[in-house]
Amino acid sequence: MPPTPAWPLTATSAAASIFTEFVVKTHSLCNLACTYCYVYEMADQSWRDKPVHISAPTVRKVAERIAEHAATHRLPAIRVILHGGEPLLADADGIASIATRLRDHIEPSTELRLSVQTNGVLLTRTILDALAAHRIGVSVSIDGSQADHDRYRKYRNGRGSYHAVAAGIDLLRSAEYRFLYRGLISTVNLSNHPIRTYEALTEFAPPRMDFLLPHGNWSEPPPGRPDDATTPYADWLREVFDRWYGSDEPQPEIRLFTEIIHLLLGGAPAGEMIGLSAPTVVVVETDGTIEQVDALKSAYEGAAATGMDVWRHSFDQVADHPKFAERKLGVDGLSARCQRCKIVPVCGGGYYPHRYRKTEGFDNPSVYCADLEALIEYVRSRIVSDLSQVRSDA
Amino acid sequence: MTDRSARSDEYLVDVSESDLESLARDQNPVLLRAVERVFRETVDTRNVTTRFNSSI
Numbered sequence: 001m002p003p004t005p006a007w008p009l010t011a012t013s014a015a016a017s018i019f020t021e022f023v024v025k026t027h028s029l030c031n032l033a034c035t036y037c038y039v040y041e042m043a044d045q046s047w048r049d050k051p052v053h054i055s056a057p058t059v060r061k062v063a064e065r066i067a068e069h070a071a072t073h074r075l076p077a078i079r080v081i082l083h084g085g086e087p088l089l090a091d092a093d094g095i096a097s098i099a100t101r102l103r104d105h106i107e108p109s110t111e112l113r114l115s116v117q118t119n120g121v122l123l124t125r126t127i128l129d130a131l132a133a134h135r136i137g138v139s140v141s142i143d144g145s146q147a148d149h150d151r152y153r154k155y156r157n158g159r160g161s162y163h164a165v166a167a168g169i170d171l172l173r174s175a176e177y178r179f180l181y182r183g184l185i186s187t188v189n190l191s192n193h194p195i196r197t198y199e200a201l202t203e204f205a206p207p208r209m210d211f212l213l214p215h216g217n218w219s220e221p222p223p224g225r226p227d228d229a230t231t232p233y234a235d236w237l238r239e240v241f242d243r244w245y246g247s248d249e250p251q252p253e254i255r256l257f258t259e260i261i262h263l264l265l266g267g268a269p270a271g272e273m274i275g276l277s278a279p280t281v282v283v284v285e286t287d288g289t290i291e292q293v294d295a296l297k298s299a300y301e302g303a304a305a306t307g308m309d310v311w312r313h314s315f316d317q318v319a320d321h322p323k324f325a326e327r328k329l330g331v332d333g334l335s336a337r338c339q340r341c342k343i344v345p346v347c348g349g350g351y352y353p354h355r356y357r358k359t360e361g362f363d364n365p366s367v368y369c370a371d372l373e374a375l376i377e378y379v380r381s382r383i384v385s386d387l388s389q390v391r392s393d394a
Numbered sequence: 395m396t397d398r399s400a401r402s403d404e405y406l407v408d409v410s411e412s413d414l415e416s417l418a419r420d421q422n423p424v425l426l427r428a429v430e431r432v433f434r435e436t437v438d439t440r441n442v443t444t445r446f447n448s449s450i
Contacts, residue, residue, distance in 0.1 A: 245424055261428045266406045267435055342405045384407055386425055390416035 017319040017328050021079045022066055023283040023294060026054050026098055027089040032119050033156045036187065036223075038215045039085065044297035044304065053090060054286040059098050061310045062284050063105030069315040070110035077111035082136070083283075083294070088122040092130035099134035115139060115182055119153070121161050123168025128177045137182040140169055142204075143189060144197035152189065169204045183208040183252070190224040190232055194239040208253035211237060212273075215298035218357035218367050225367060234374035241375075245382060260379050263346040274372075276348035278328040282318060284310060290318050299356040327352060335363050346380075347372045 028050040030040065039047055054062075070078050080102055082095070090098065099114060106112045115137035123138070131138060142165050143149040150160025172181050184206040186197065201209055213233060216222030224232050237256070244251050259274050269275025272293060283291040288310040296304035306321050318324065331339055334349040341347075349355065350366020357364050366372060409429050417426040 250423070258424075258428065261425070262431060264407050265409055265428055265432045266403075267432045345403055345406055380405075380407065383425055383428075386420075386422055387407065387409065387413060390413065390420045390422070393420065394412065394416045 017278045017280075017324055018073045018075070019069060019078075019280060019282045019315050019319065020075065021081065021281045022062075023081045023083045023281060024054070024059075024062055024098075024102075025050075025084055025284065025286045026082050026087040026094065027085045028052055028286045029089060030084060030086040030119070031089060031121060031155070032086065032161055033154055034119075035152045035154075036214055038295055038298040042215065042298040043220070043300045045301065046297070046305070047085070051286045053094070054098070054288075056097065056101065058286070058288045058310070059101045060105065061288060063102045065310045065315055066102075067106045067109040070106065072316060075110050077113060078106070079113045079115070080106075082114070082116040086119050086122070087116050088118050088127055092126050095127070095136070096130045096134055099136055103134070113137070117141070117185070119161065120165035120168040123172055125171065128171060128180070131180055132177060136180065138172055138180045139182040139185060140165065140172070141185050141187075142166075142169070142201065143186050144192050145200040148189065148192040148197060148200070151191070166204075173205055181207060183210070185210050185212060187212045187214050188233060188236055189214070190236060194236045195243055198240045198243055202252065206252050208255060210255040211240065213351070213354070213368055213371075215295050215353060216367055217299055217354055218364060220298070221367060225371075229370050231371045231374040233368060234371040234378070237371075237375055238378055241379065241382075257379065260346060260376055261383060263348075264376070264380050264383060269348060273351050274348055275346065276330050276344070278330075279319075279324050282315060290315075292323055293353065295351070295353040298353055300358075303353075303356070335365055338365050341365075341373075343373050343376055346376050 028047050029052055030037070033040070035041060066078065066080065069075075082098065088095065095116075102114065103112055114135060116131065117139050118141070120140040120142060123140070141153070142162075143153055146160070146162040146166075149162045149165070153161050153165075155161060169184075171177065184201050184204060186201060186209065188211050189197075214222045216225060218227070221227065240254070241257055244254055244257060256274070259270060263269060263275045269277035271277065272279060272281055279292070281293050283294050283304065285291060290306055290308045290310060290313065291304040292306065294304060306318060306323060308318050308321060326333055331344060334344065335355070338344050338349045347366070350368055350372055352362060354366040354368055355362045355364045409432065411433065413429055414426065414433070417429060
């Protein structure tokens with residue numbers, strides 16, 4: 001177990017932390033067995049101790065706590081993402097019940113933007129009708145073409161899930177349900193050709209998509225990410241960027257790239273994956289326990305745990321927990337190496353879970369440091385070049 | 395990886411409102427949208443709405 005920061009951090013060193021995104025686990029199990037899953041296949045195995053379903057009283061309490069937090073901070077809007085495991089295992093009636101309770105308690109205080117992050121295999125008409133009735137946006141995980149997707153995203157019997165996912169997405173993007181379609185999320189896999197992956201995803205006409213770096217850290221490196229200055233992930237993403245940025249045809253938004261550009265232009269970070277941002281995301285498990293961002297489960301057993309829960313603690317109290325507090329320090333909370341780096345206004349030190357090493361905890365750059373540097377430098381060079389061109393033409 | 399000797403906001407790319415017109419003429423939709431977004435954005439951390447604009 002790595003060292004934990006002393007309690008409490010000084011108020012002068014800690015910026016206010018307001019949660020605006022609440023990940024609520026509706027179901028702790030999953031109907032797929034993806035080989036790289038941080039919930040089931042990595043260091044933390046706490047899912048085994050969680051209730052399978054979130055109960056009605058727990059949903060009610062979660063909703064009360066979120067409403068309390070929104071009212072305290074006068075938030076005009078907050079986001080709740082139904083998650084898991086596979087959240088749609090809660091079935092249509094379960095999803096409807098959860099959504100109703102959340103809206104009843106939260107919407108008097110603030111606008112609720114409700115969505116679900118799903119593996120896509122349960123996107124039937126029955127489920128989509130329930131999602132539509134309760135205005136729940138849908139984002140689907142898919143890793144590219146059938147061959148590439150099925151290599152890692154499989155059922156427990158080893159069969160690939162692509163056909164079911166593709167059918168679900170096709171139904172989602174039909175005229176009847178398209179208003180629910182938020183986008184696609186794909187985990188970068190160096191074995192998959194980047195352009196083939198990108199083209200496979202754009203065939204589903206998503207309004208937006210994102211590419212996630214597979215979870216790993218210095219002690220458990222991501223696949224194909226050696227401890228050296230090579231940049232395999234940047235090289236992969238650069239190919240997609242060139243295709244996307246240079247296209248004459250309208251392309252879906254790719255969040256990773258738009259956020260890098262936004263940060264390069266001096267914009268504020270919109271999430272925790274990149275950029276210097278205080279924690280804005282908090283997770284509630286099926287039993288009401290409150291945790292940090294889920295991807296921390298890739299670091300060590302209990303890495304995401306806070307020991308707090310919705311029954312005994314407000315979200316303001318959670319924000320004061322040392323594990324959240326140490327992430328509110330901005331640049332001062334980063335490693336010495338990051339503090340000296342010119343890229344840090346954009347990368348923000350990289351995604352927090354990716355900084356872990358058994359010996360130093362999270363006081364490191366991201367395990368993807370070389371890739372982030374290369375990718376950000378490349379994107380910067382493109383936009384500087386383009387801006388120079390348009391200015392000289394003006 | 396090479397350490398940098400100094401971290402600086404000079405690394406960020408300055409844009410001006412005149413860039414908006416130029417980018418619109420140049421038909422660079424990605425960069426145009428990006429510059430528009432930066433100008434729309436408020437610095438106020440309580441203005442959470444703008445943070446959702448590009449989130450899935």
